[in-house]
Amino acid sequence: MSGTAEGLAQAYATRWLWKAAVPIALPVLAGLTVLLVPLAVLAAPEAVSSACSTGGTGATVAGIELDAVQMGQAQTIVNVAAARGLGPYAAVVALATAYQESRIRMLANDGSSSELTAEQAAVTATSLQYAHDGLGSDHDSVNTFQQRWIAGWGTPVQLMDPVYAAEAFYDRLVEVPNWQTIPLTRAAQVVQVSAYGSAYARWEPLARELTTMLWPAAQSTAANPGGAVSGVCPGLAVPAGSWVRPSTGTVTSGYGPRWGTLHAGVDIAGPRNTPVYAASGGTVTTAACTSAYCDRDGSLNLAGYGNLVELDHGAGVVTRYAHLSGYTVMPGQQVPAGALIGFQGSTGNSTGVHLHFEVRVDGAPIDPVPWLADRGIDLHAPNPA
Numbered sequence: 001m002s003g004t005a006e007g008l009a010q011a012y013a014t015r016w017l018w019k020a021a022v023p024i025a026l027p028v029l030a031g032l033t034v035l036l037v038p039l040a041v042l043a044a045p046e047a048v049s050s051a052c053s054t055g056g057t058g059a060t061v062a063g064i065e066l067d068a069v070q071m072g073q074a075q076t077i078v079n080v081a082a083a084r085g086l087g088p089y090a091a092v093v094a095l096a097t098a099y100q101e102s103r104i105r106m107l108a109n110d111g112s113s114s115e116l117t118a119e120q121a122a123v124t125a126t127s128l129q130y131a132h133d134g135l136g137s138d139h140d141s142v143n144t145f146q147q148r149w150i151a152g153w154g155t156p157v158q159l160m161d162p163v164y165a166a167e168a169f170y171d172r173l174v175e176v177p178n179w180q181t182i183p184l185t186r187a188a189q190v191v192q193v194s195a196y197g198s199a200y201a202r203w204e205p206l207a208r209e210l211t212t213m214l215w216p217a218a219q220s221t222a223a224n225p226g227g228a229v230s231g232v233c234p235g236l237a238v239p240a241g242s243w244v245r246p247s248t249g250t251v252t253s254g255y256g257p258r259w260g261t262l263h264a265g266v267d268i269a270g271p272r273n274t275p276v277y278a279a280s281g282g283t284v285t286t287a288a289c290t291s292a293y294c295d296r297d298g299s300l301n302l303a304g305y306g307n308l309v310e311l312d313h314g315a316g317v318v319t320r321y322a323h324l325s326g327y328t329v330m331p332g333q334q335v336p337a338g339a340l341i342g343f344q345g346s347t348g349n350s351t352g353v354h355l356h357f358e359v360r361v362d363g364a365p366i367d368p369v370p371w372l373a374d375r376g377i378d379l380h381a382p383n384p385a
Contacts (some may be wrong), residue, residue: 059071059213061206061209061210061213062205062206062208062209062210064206066104066210067272067273068273068343069105069133069273069325069326069343070103070104070105073098073104073105073106073133073144073162074095074098074104074210074214075214075217075218076162076163076166077091077094077095077098077104077144077162077166077169078091078094078095078210078211078214078215078217078218079217079218079221079222080163080166080167080170081094081166081170081218082215082218082219082221082222083218083221083222084167084170085222086170086173086174087180088211088212088215089180090170090173090174090179091207091211091214091215091218092184092204092207092208092211093173093179093184093187093188093191093207094145094166094169094170094173094207095203095206095207095210095211096184096188096200096201096203096204096206096207097145097169097188097191097192097200098144098145099203099206099207100188100194100196100199100200100202100203101141101144101145101146101192101194102134102136102143102144102145102146104144105133105134105144105295106131106132106133106134106143106144106160106162106165107132107133107134107135107136107141107142107143107144107146107295108127108128108130108132108134108135108136108142108160108289109124109125109127109128109135109136109137109138109140109141109142110124110125110128110135110137111123111124111125111137111140112137113137113138113139113140115139116139116140120140120150123140123149123156124140124142124149124156126156126157127142127156127159127160128288128289129288129330129331130156130157130160130161130330131160131287131326131327131328131329131330132160132289132326133295133326134294134295134296135289135293135294135295136295142156142159142160143159143160143162143165144162144165144166145165145166145168145169145192146192147159147165147168147169153168154168169191172190172191173187173191176190176191183201184200184201184204184207185198185199185200185201185204188200238336238337238338239337240281240336240337241280241281241337242280242337242338243279243280243337243372243375243376243377244277244278244279244280244337244338244377245277245279245372245377245379246268246276246277246278246279246319246321246355246357247268247270247274247275247276247277247344247355247357248268248270248274248275249268249269249270249274249344249354249355250268250269250270251266251267251268251269251369251379251380252267252268252269252354253266253267254266254267254367254369255365255366255367255368255369256367262365264358264365265320265322265356265357265358265359265365265368266356266357266358266367266368266369266379267354267355267356267357268344268354268355268357268379269344269352269353269354269355270344270353270354270355271344271353272325272343272344272345272346272353273325273343273344273345274343274344274355275340275342275343275344276309276321276324276340276341276342276343276344276355277337277338277339277340277341278311278319278335278336278337278338278339278341279311279319279337279357279359279372280311280313280317280319280337281313281334281335281336281337282311282312282313282314282319282334282335283311283312283332283333283334283335284309284310284311284329284330284331284332284333284334284335284341285310285311285312285318285331286308286309286310286331287308287309287310287327287329287330287331287333287341288307288308288331289306289307289308289347290304290305290306290307290308290348291303291304291305291306291347291348291349292304294306294307294347294348296347297345297346297347297350298323298346298347298348298349298350299349299350299351300349300350300351302348302349303348303349304348304349305320305322305323305348305349305356306322306323306324306345306346306347306348306349306350307322307323307324307325307326307327307342307345307347307348308320308321308322308324308348309321309324309327309329309341309342311335311341316361316362316363317359317360317361318359318360318361318363319357319358319359319360320356320357320358320360321341321342321355321356321357322348322355322356322357322358323344323345323346323347323348323350323353323354323355323356324342324343324344324345324347324355325342325343325344325345325346325347325353326342326343326345327341327342327343328340328341328342329341329342359371359372
């Protein structure tokens with residue numbers, strides 16, 4: 001962020017302080033914890049399946065299908081309400097609001113709104129640097145609640161933290177007179193000051209049923225913050241310095257010439273939102289949408305890797321993880337081998353759900369299959385663990 005942009009963000013948000021009351025998604029990795037986004041829980045290693053994702057599995061709630069990413073964001077919102085002792089109705093108001101505003105997805109913002117000045121747009125676009133589930137463009141609004149840094153909700157980096165976003169919502173909700181007893185749509189509207197204030201009521205049945213589903217786990221987490229929450233993807237417990245298979249699935253396309261160009265990696269196809277892990281320990285150098293959009297599946301007409309995570313393992317070795325439906329890490333973060341870094345998707349230049357995995361040495365791509373084979377990993381093995 002430029003000095004000017006950073007100064008603007010701070011000037012608009014000086015009265016909103018960081019409140020990281022609940023850690024963000026800390027999977028246990030052989031006794032070592034790693035900071036991950038976006039779920040505020042501590043997950044112990046357990047059996048991993050293709051159904052595992054940021055919130056476990058998807059669910060149909062009040063007749064509405066929610067995928068695993070939405071369920072994970074919803075659990076975070078409910079967890080924060082329970083941790084603050086606010087009761088289930090606070091979570092109901094928050095979930096109805098989040099579904100109306102973002103469909104319960106952590107949205108970044110590219111700053112393309114014509115309502116923004118160039119400097120405001122630059123600040124808003126910094127949200128793209130942080131883990132997100134999709135892209136929005138409404139003014140300077142970001143995250144599950146579409147909170148605006150210009151309106152004093154916080155800085156973009158704060159607002160892109162799902163726990164902070166929920167905390168900020170509840171901070172304003174509890175200031176609403178009689179919020180526990182007034183209609184949901186009135187409580188939500190006082191907090192959000194939306195142009196469509198009556199719309200929140202439509203999602204109250206969804207929010208009530210979803211809260212009923214998620215509240216027991218939230219209470220358990222509040223009572224024992226160090227305890228495990230079932231259904232959350234763990235990292236893989238592996239020795240330091242090891243290499244691991246980056247994801248389960250079938251190799252559907254190998255390294256080499258394809259359609260007149262070099263296919264610089266290997267494609268591993270599994271179900272949507274199959275977990276993707278760091279193949280070895282390293283530093284996150286990229287965690288970003290690298291295409292024009294990443295909030296939905298891409299196509300062959302769309303350039304770029306889509307959601308991309310790149311890790312620097314030292315000694316000139318880099319790995320890339322492309323077309324992700326979402327990622328759970330941030331640039332600069334240190335991750336061990338086996339850390340959960342994202343989920344298989346089809347963003348960017350892609351025609352189906354898979355992980356595009358690359359290994360680069362001194363900047364040049366090499367075939368990942370023999371590279372990993374030399375390190376004891378057979379990508380062609382049937383039913384890999």
